[in-house]
Amino acid sequence: MRVDPESLKTVLVTDCGSTTTKALLFELTKDGWRQTGRGEAPTTVEEPVADVTVGALNSFKEVQELSGRAILNDDDSFIVTDADPSRGIDLYLSTSSAGGGLQMLVAGVVRTFSTESAERAALGAGAIVMEAVSADDGREDHERIERIRHIKPDIVLITGGIDGGSATHVVEMAEILVAAAPRPRFGDTLTLPVIYAGNKDAANHVKDILSKIAQVIVVDNVRPALDRENIGPAREAIHELFLSHVMSHSPGYSKLLAWTPVAVMPTPAAVGDMVNTFAQRTGQSVLCVDIGGATTDVFSVFRDQGGKQTSNRTVSANLGMSYSVANVLVEAGVDGIKRWLPFEIKDSELRDRLRNKMIRPTSIPQTLEDLWLEQAVCREALSLSLKHHRSLAIGVESRTAERGIADVFKQGSDRYELVNMLALDTVIGSGGVLSHAPLRSQAALMMIDGFGLEGVTQLAVDSIFMLPHLGVFSSVHPAAAQEIFERDCVVYIGVAVVPVYPKSFKKGEVLADIFINDTKLGEVIAGEVNRFVSKEEALEARLKVVPRHRQVNIGGGAGKTVERVVKLGAEGVIVDGRNRPFSPDSFTISAQREVYQRLGLINESGVSEIIRGVL
Amino acid sequence: MSNGALTPGLCVSGSVTVRKRRELPTKSGTVKVRPGERVNPETVIAEALREGELRIVKIPEILGITPEDAIEKIIVKPGDDVARGDIIAQMRGLWGLFKTEAQAPISGVIEFISQATGHIGIRAPADKISVRAYISGEVESVDDGRGAVIKADATLVQGIFGVGGERNGVISLLNVEASNKITEADIPETCAGEILIGGHSPTLAALRLAAKRGAVGFVTGSIDDTTLASYVGYDIGIALTGDEPVAMTLIITEGFGELPMNERALGLLKQAHGCAASINGATQVRAGALRPEVITKRSSTLESADLSGAGVVQGALRVGGRVRIIRVPFFGLQGEIVELPKEPKEIATGALARVALVRLAELSGETVVVPRANLEVVG
Numbered sequence: 001m002r003v004d005p006e007s008l009k010t011v012l013v014t015d016c017g018s019t020t021t022k023a024l025l026f027e028l029t030k031d032g033w034r035q036t037g038r039g040e041a042p043t044t045v046e047e048p049v050a051d052v053t054v055g056a057l058n059s060f061k062e063v064q065e066l067s068g069r070a071i072l073n074d075d076d077s078f079i080v081t082d083a084d085p086s087r088g089i090d091l092y093l094s095t096s097s098a099g100g101g102l103q104m105l106v107a108g109v110v111r112t113f114s115t116e117s118a119e120r121a122a123l124g125a126g127a128i129v130m131e132a133v134s135a136d137d138g139r140e141d142h143e144r145i146e147r148i149r150h151i152k153p154d155i156v157l158i159t160g161g162i163d164g165g166s167a168t169h170v171v172e173m174a175e176i177l178v179a180a181a182p183r184p185r186f187g188d189t190l191t192l193p194v195i196y197a198g199n200k201d202a203a204n205h206v207k208d209i210l211s212k213i214a215q216v217i218v219v220d221n222v223r224p225a226l227d228r229e230n231i232g233p234a235r236e237a238i239h240e241l242f243l244s245h246v247m248s249h250s251p252g253y254s255k256l257l258a259w260t261p262v263a264v265m266p267t268p269a270a271v272g273d274m275v276n277t278f279a280q281r282t283g284q285s286v287l288c289v290d291i292g293g294a295t296t297d298v299f300s301v302f303r304d305q306g307g308k309q310t311s312n313r314t315v316s317a318n319l320g321m322s323y324s325v326a327n328v329l330v331e332a333g334v335d336g337i338k339r340w341l342p343f344e345i346k347d348s349e350l351r352d353r354l355r356n357k358m359i360r361p362t363s364i365p366q367t368l369e370d371l372w373l374e375q376a377v378c379r380e381a382l383s384l385s386l387k388h389h390r391s392l393a394i395g396v397e398s399r400t401a402e403r404g405i406a407d408v409f410k411q412g413s414d415r416y417e418l419v420n421m422l423a424l425d426t427v428i429g430s431g432g433v434l435s436h437a438p439l440r441s442q443a444a445l446m447m448i449d450g451f452g453l454e455g456v457t458q459l460a461v462d463s464i465f466m467l468p469h470l471g472v473f474s475s476v477h478p479a480a481a482q483e484i485f486e487r488d489c490v491v492y493i494g495v496a497v498v499p500v501y502p503k504s505f506k507k508g509e510v511l512a513d514i515f516i517n518d519t520k521l522g523e524v525i526a527g528e529v530n531r532f533v534s535k536e537e538a539l540e541a542r543l544k545v546v547p548r549h550r551q552v553n554i555g556g557g558a559g560k561t562v563e564r565v566v567k568l569g570a571e572g573v574i575v576d577g578r579n580r581p582f583s584p585d586s587f588t589i590s591a592q593r594e595v596y597q598r599l600g601l602i603n604e605s606g607v608s609e610i611i612r613g614v615l
Numbered sequence: 616m617s618n619g620a621l622t623p624g625l626c627v628s629g630s631v632t633v634r635k636r637r638e639l640p641t642k643s644g645t646v647k648v649r650p651g652e653r654v655n656p657e658t659v660i661a662e663a664l665r666e667g668e669l670r671i672v673k674i675p676e677i678l679g680i681t682p683e684d685a686i687e688k689i690i691v692k693p694g695d696d697v698a699r700g701d702i703i704a705q706m707r708g709l710w711g712l713f714k715t716e717a718q719a720p721i722s723g724v725i726e727f728i729s730q731a732t733g734h735i736g737i738r739a740p741a742d743k744i745s746v747r748a749y750i751s752g753e754v755e756s757v758d759d760g761r762g763a764v765i766k767a768d769a770t771l772v773q774g775i776f777g778v779g780g781e782r783n784g785v786i787s788l789l790n791v792e793a794s795n796k797i798t799e800a801d802i803p804e805t806c807a808g809e810i811l812i813g814g815h816s817p818t819l820a821a822l823r824l825a826a827k828r829g830a831v832g833f834v835t836g837s838i839d840d841t842t843l844a845s846y847v848g849y850d851i852g853i854a855l856t857g858d859e860p861v862a863m864t865l866i867i868t869e870g871f872g873e874l875p876m877n878e879r880a881l882g883l884l885k886q887a888h889g890c891a892a893s894i895n896g897a898t899q900v901r902a903g904a905l906r907p908e909v910i911t912k913r914s915s916t917l918e919s920a921d922l923s924g925a926g927v928v929q930g931a932l933r934v935g936g937r938v939r940i941i942r943v944p945f946f947g948l949q950g951e952i953v954e955l956p957k958e959p960k961e962i963a964t965g966a967l968a969r970v971a972l973v974r975l976a977e978l979s980g981e982t983v984v985v986p987r988a989n990l991e992v993v994g
């Protein structure tokens with residue numbers, strides 16, 4: 001296998017997911033780097049097969065069949081391309097989230113300080129945080145112990161205290177951990193890996209306490225000072241343990257690891273890297289969501305108060321479109337989901353339908369009403385997962401000099417949300433419900449509604465969830481990965497224009513004028529949603545939005561004109577005159593029906609029609 | 616997918632070899648059975664000593680002093696045995712007159728004294744844990760120190776969803792038609808130790824009455840979501856069940872709503888009326904799918920001419936095969952596949968999907984188009 005970027009011409013990449021292993025073929029064609037082949041097979045990490053490579057090989061064979069390129073020898077080993085460039089591959093790479101991904105427990109002293117930093121380190125490394133415990137989380141010790149006892153994490157991360165500060169509280173957290181004695185998920189004989197990234201003066205105490213139940217790895221403090229976060233060393237330690245402990249103990253992974261000369265990455269870490277690369281290259285603020293069957297991952301890159309691009313990732317472990325669909329129902333409530341529907345449905349019918357989806361997760365909507373119901377669930381899952389993301393994507397203001405230990409407990413005044421919807425440039429949706437929505441305008445509306453987009457936002461979807469593959473490929477050949485990202489991965493749907501304005505404005509009032517390449521395209525009207533498809537044939541165009549009032553903010557500040565180059569896509573410019581936050585008026589059946597009609601999602605009489613598929 | 620379109624199905628069979636791995640959560644136990652040995656559900660397969668709980672005693676908080684000072688007041692050392700109530704730290708007050716003491720809250724061994732926090736860790740004695748056979752059968756193999764695999768020739772009926780864990784009882788058919796909704800009036804006065812079978816959509820009162828009268832299990836066609844939430848005591852968000860605090864395990868065979876139990880499952884359970892059975896509501900829809908189950912011994916009293924044999928309802932869709940539709944607008948209807956078009960078709964949502972043409976007897980033989988993902992093979 002080759003890893004030198006210049007020598008690469010054909011690269012095979014898999015993402016071993018919880019249910020499906022997806023293989024993609026990337027090739028250097030006459031037309032540049034392209035995604036040229038794909039294959040899928042059920043993931044085989046669980047019993048009865050219990051060997052991830054079986055599913056991977058099945059996906060390779062489908063790539064062979066569909067692309068016509070021979071990539072496997074008769075003994076299932078890779079054909080490495082040599083003299084004949086039409087056969088074989090130069091490199092194999094993989095990401096993995098099979099078996100539930102990387103599952104972690106984090107513990108800290110102050111929830112909004114060390115624990116949050118620990119969560120960010122774990123999430124940034126691609127983990128699912130199963131539980132976050134803090135000395136100030138309001139629970140009694142026995143409650144924390146009981147909770148931890150029932151968790152089987154792959155890795156534990158303990159933090160707390162600034163360097164040189166008090167050691168007492170973080171050692172107490174270690175005591176709680178030893179009292180709970182959680183067992184690692186894999187390997188009966190495996191000692192639980194614990195990363196300590198807290199006050200360096202407490203490291204030896206923590207090691208002494210935990211040595212009976214854990215293998216303790218000490219790294220630099222994630223919060224060495226009140227105003228400084230340093231999650232890099234903890235994140236690297238998580239990656240190393242993921243490979244040395246979690247991967248090597250998962251069924252079949254020792255074989256998979258031997259197939260590739262490049263480290264297997266946790267799927268979300270690979271996606272995060274790809275999103276970061278895109279944000280850095282374009283200088284944009286980006287929000288990317290991957291809504292799956294069981295979980296929803298949110299990635300963001302926003303500028304902090306110092307103007308530096310800061311990336312964050314969260315995973316909402318129980319928000320999803322199939323396995324977790326009933327949990328969206330529990331968290332959003334029947335009314336939360338119904339408010340997005342353009343038709344009447346009984347509460348009991350809605351509940352039973354979503355429960356049936358939960359127990360038969362592979363079924364798909366066959367009627368428009370059923371499709372709209374799933375898309376309503378998606379809006380709520382997006383909304384809930386963004387809320388979760390905002391609570392963790394936090395910036396810390398730097399004011400070192402005058403601070404004392406008491407300030408640790410007054411973090412509120414120095415923390416600020418990094419996510420600023422008015423400053424968001426691009427949103428990328430991924431996951432079946434968004435990528436494979438029958439109409440792109442449906443995907444656009446789900447993101448506009450679910451995220452409550454504001455200002456001018458470029459809308460895009462990941463065509464076939466290629467971001468993990470490109471993320472790991474990017475670690476070897478960033479330029480090629482970026483080329484495929486632009487040409488085959490991201491599909492630009494259109495642009496959302498959503499002014500924010502005072503509540504006193506009346507419905508029907510014109511809020512702003514829209515221009516494409518200096519030609520007026522239309523207006524944004526308070527309370528209305530509209531779509532304008534430009535006659536411009538080029539994908540890119542210059543969009544200008546001119547507010548009609550000083551109080552109307554399109555993202556450039558109240559009353560300020562916004563002008564930027566956008567990619568129009570199939571849906572052109574979608575203008576949303578509904579104010580943010582949404583008013584209750586937006587959530588009537590007739591209001592939703594009007595939105596659907598204006599976007600061409602239903603005809604005048606189509607809302608109650610069930611198309612029965614009768615021949 | 617390269618492996619063909621497999622339809623997720625459930626096993627409903629009058630004659631199937633069931634294997635149950637019965638394991639301790641540790642490898643350091645003692646296995647109590649040998650290969651070839653006959654076991655019943657109550658037979659202990661393996662047992663082990665589990666490390667006792669670690670109780671942390673916060674001496675500084677109890678004595679009202681700093682951790683550094685607390686260390687000096689502790690009068691035990693690691694490895695010491697202590698009994699509940701023993702004094703483990705003490706401090707004399709003003710002029711030595713008033714003593715403040717810290718007592719051991721449990722009996723055990725001092726595991727650690729933290730120099731950083733002044734806390735004492737006391738480890739309670741180990742307690743015994745065991746694992747039972749759960750089903751009647753024969754020990755097929757033994758995993759030393761951990762457990763064994765129990766094999767049984769059995770009738771197995773898997774449901775689609777359940778709540779509540781493993782229980783054993785006697786199968787008892789309710790005196791109702793499959794299409795009947797279950798009310799309190801349908802619950803027999805004496806049903807202690809029984810697994811009640813039949814009908815659909817039980818009311819909450821009926822479920823509570825059955826549990827109150829001692830029924831250990833309830834197997835029915837369907838339930839409405841609100842009743843389930845009331846029965847369990849909360850809304851279930853994730854299909855990962857088995858630990859619910861319910862007195863009676865509940866299994867539904869079809870889904871949520873108003874659906875009678877399928878004929879095949881009901882037929883098998885009818886024939887097992889009066890037989891001892893094992894029931895488990897545990898459901899895990901995600902990877903490594905686990906479905907709730909009723910297992911009863913394959914008995915000579917079972918007239919299994921048309922029910923035994925290859926009853927595992929799982930496999931590829933085929934023309935002529937019987938299927939059940941699992942999604943609106945035909946949810947719950949059964950029919951026969953008349954065509955499996957190779958190319959994907961556009962369905963009413965506008966999506967492209969691989970479909971099947973299914974003739975529905977319940978709609979006067981009408982043929983409808985259904986995405987293959989929405990079909991389950993029923994035999």
